[in-house]
Amino acid sequence: MAVTLRVNGKEQSVETEPDTPLLYVLRDDLALNGAKYGCGLGQCGACTVLVDDKPVLSCLTPLMLLEGRSITTVEGLGTVGKPGPMQQAFIEEQAAQCGYCIPGMMMRAEALVRRNPDAGDTEIRDALEANLCRCGTHSRILKAVARARDLKRGGGA
Amino acid sequence: MRFGRIFLGLTVLVLIAVGGFVAYAWKSEIPAQEAQLQIDPALRARGEQLAAIGNCVTCHTAPGGKPFAGGLALNTPFGTIHSTNITPDRNSGIGTWSEAAFGRSMREGVDREGNHLYPAFPYDHFTLVSDEDNRALYAYLMSLPAVDAPTPGNSLPFPINHRMLVAGWKMLFFRPGAYQPDAAHDAAWNQGKYLAEGLGHCGACHTPRNALGAEIAEQHWDGAELEGWHAYAINEKSPAPVPWDKEKLAFYLANGFQQIRGVSRGTMAPVTTNLGVAAPEDVSALAAYVADRMGTPSPERIAKGEQALAKAGETSEATPASAAPTADSQAIPSSASARGQAIYQSACASCHESGRALPHGGLNFHLSTAVNAPSPQNIINVSLYGLPAPEGEGGPIMPGFAGALDAGQLTDLIAYLREEFSDQPAWPDLSTRVEDTISGKTRVPLYRSDGTAASPTDSSVRTTPWL
Numbered sequence: 337m338a339v340t341l342r343v344n345g346k347e348q349s350v351e352t353e354p355d356t357p358l359l360y361v362l363r364d365d366l367a368l369n370g371a372k373y374g375c376g377l378g379q380c381g382a383c384t385v386l387v388d389d390k391p392v393l394s395c396l397t398p399l400m401l402l403e404g405r406s407i408t409t410v411e412g413l414g415t416v417g418k419p420g421p422m423q424q425a426f427i428e429e430q431a432a433q434c435g436y437c438i439p440g441m442m443m444r445a446e447a448l449v450r451r452n453p454d455a456g457d458t459e460i461r462d463a464l465e466a467n468l469c470r471c472g473t474h475s476r477i478l479k480a481v482a483r484a485r486d487l488k489r490g491g492g493a
Numbered sequence: 494m495r496f497g498r499i500f501l502g503l504t505v506l507v508l509i510a511v512g513g514f515v516a517y518a519w520k521s522e523i524p525a526q527e528a529q530l531q532i533d534p535a536l537r538a539r540g541e542q543l544a545a546i547g548n549c550v551t552c553h554t555a556p557g558g559k560p561f562a563g564g565l566a567l568n569t570p571f572g573t574i575h576s577t578n579i580t581p582d583r584n585s586g587i588g589t590w591s592e593a594a595f596g597r598s599m600r601e602g603v604d605r606e607g608n609h610l611y612p613a614f615p616y617d618h619f620t621l622v623s624d625e626d627n628r629a630l631y632a633y634l635m636s637l638p639a640v641d642a643p644t645p646g647n648s649l650p651f652p653i654n655h656r657m658l659v660a661g662w663k664m665l666f667f668r669p670g671a672y673q674p675d676a677a678h679d680a681a682w683n684q685g686k687y688l689a690e691g692l693g694h695c696g697a698c699h700t701p702r703n704a705l706g707a708e709i710a711e712q713h714w715d716g717a718e719l720e721g722w723h724a725y726a727i728n729e730k731s732p733a734p735v736p737w738d739k740e741k742l743a744f745y746l747a748n749g750f751q752q753i754r755g756v757s758r759g760t761m762a763p764v765t766t767n768l769g770v771a772a773p774e775d776v777s778a779l780a781a782y783v784a785d786r787m788g789t790p791s792p793e794r795i796a797k798g799e800q801a802l803a804k805a806g807e808t809s810e811a812t813p814a815s816a817a818p819t820a821d822s823q824a825i826p827s828s829a830s831a832r833g834q835a836i837y838q839s840a841c842a843s844c845h846e847s848g849r850a851l852p853h854g855g856l857n858f859h860l861s862t863a864v865n866a867p868s869p870q871n872i873i874n875v876s877l878y879g880l881p882a883p884e885g886e887g888g889p890i891m892p893g894f895a896g897a898l899d900a901g902q903l904t905d906l907i908a909y910l911r912e913e914f915s916d917q918p919a920w921p922d923l924s925t926r927v928e929d930t931i932s933g934k935t936r937v938p939l940y941r942s943d944g945t946a947a948s949p950t951d952s953s954v955r956t957t958p959w960l
Contacts, residue, residue: 354839355835377844379882379890387897390895390896396894397840397897398840400836401897401899
């Protein structure tokens with residue numbers, strides 16, 4: 337069946353089974369390869385994207401739930417030439433090692449700062465608890481999120 | 494003249510009554526203790542096990558705070574009360590409390606200075622604790638590192654912000670006195686009852702309360718709702734599809750899950766976490782007493798349980814998760830029930846029909862107490878927020894679906910679960926509850942669902958769901 341999704345502000349029609357996980361559609365049909373397949377069990381957060389501004393594990397989310405809803409992936413936060421504040425902050429803090437978890441980290445952090453532009457260190461830690469990084473760059477990730485929050489507020493870091 | 498005399502008479506009566514009440518309510522201060530204590534290590538070790546049964550650390554620790562240093566905000570129907578610091582800090586904790594003062598707080602609900610304590614501190618249960626066990630608890634608490642953490646003020650409305658009024662509550666609802674063994678039962682049963690009704694304070698969550706916040710004796714362990722979770726009936730009204738017995742209960746209480754009855758979560762998660770480090774013989778005694786209260790299941794009940802088990806087995810064998818067909822794989826179905834089924838098949842069945850053993854597989858819903866319970870609140874909470882992973886160890890896990898499921902989709906899903914996996918009538922308040930939970934009107938504190946090895950020094954409380 338055809339499902340209409342709004343992905344990064346663009347209407348997209350996808351021909352697929354309604355129980356297909358969103359992640360597969362993003363990567364296989366829409367060539368949006370930012371969101372990653374990590375565990376497939378909703379335990380690592382590498383596949384996190386936003387649905388109506390809330391973080392969602394795309395590997396577990398069947399397409400049938402998403403008709404008409406607004407999806408944002410890491411590609412929607414900016415471009416290579418013009419990174420958005422969240423991406424800029426991760427670059428400035430050099431917060432990635434292998435980078436596999438980073439799109440999920442950015443999206444969960446993006447959801448947090450959209451919901452709470454004044455999120456403090458505790459809120460950042462709490463929000464990111466659901467996302468794993470196996471390289472151990474958590475400290476830089478936390479700094480990057482705090483920097484992104486400041487960049488978004490226009491204050492600089 | 495006559496009016497004046499009546500007025501005078503009434504005034505005198507009122508004054509006598511007030512005076513009498515004040516005399517009744519007045520409690521003396523127990524002098525502050527000066528000397529540093531010598532703590533007997535054996536007594537301290539027993540106290541640690543007892544503190545685990547009392548679940549003390551869960552209420553007496555603020556999120557992110559030091560264990561036992563208090564400050565957790567308890568949102569009661571009467572206002573917000575903060576738990577106190579029970580580390581031996583001399584200024585903000587109980588460092589100046591003598592053993593007599595500690596014993597009196599447990600037995601009578603009065604602090605060292607003589608103030609009445611609010612019954613959010615469950616002294617209506619703790620009054621049963623023996624002097625000997627209070628001594629051990631005291632030794633344990635006094636051995637903890639002192640933490641300087643003043644307790645935040647309570648926000649209670651007039652007049653209940655006056656602690657003296659608690660004396661009136663006690664007059665109505667509180668009967669102090671240590672546990673009296675029941676000669677008709679053996680020592681193990683008595684130990685179980687002593688722990689369950691006393692220090693374990695099971696009834697504080699599992700018994701409904703009246704308008705003044707006192708447990709309703711006639712509805713003992715009938716099940717109740719508080720802190721955004723439904724505490725199931727744990728007497729003969731238990732909604733578990735397969736009846737419990739004492740061995741299964743003992744395993745569940747110590748490990749936080751039971752193979753065919755599910756996992757402990759919500760406000761029960763820290764309870765089983767703590768019981769995991771309690772003395773096994775105490776946990777067995779508790780379980781035996783609770784099983785006795787649940788009673789011997791009727792033949793119909795047993796038959797129903799066997800039926801549920803058979804259905805659960807069939808489902809996992811006949812429709813392996815990967816091959817589970819959706820109701821209509823070509824389109825999103827139009828009826829609510831078919832929509833619920835389609836969501837179940839695509840989002841839930843891969844774990845819940847995997848046949849994989851608990852705690853790492855999902856429970857088959859034919860065996861789910863949550864789906865068979867009188868309130869949908871627990872299944873709503875778990876669908877939205879999942880089971881937060883335990884810290885640094887194995888345990889039950891489930892990802893939450895908040896954000897993915899909107900209110901309509903979640904309502905359809907849960908209505909389908911109820912229809913398909915229980916023989917109970919539909920929940921009339923389902924959609925309202927779903928909306929209130931998603932909007933945050935119903936606050937749902939989340940707790941990690943471990944229970945196998947966590948130490949009692951970690952309260953594991955989370956107050957913010959993963960959003």
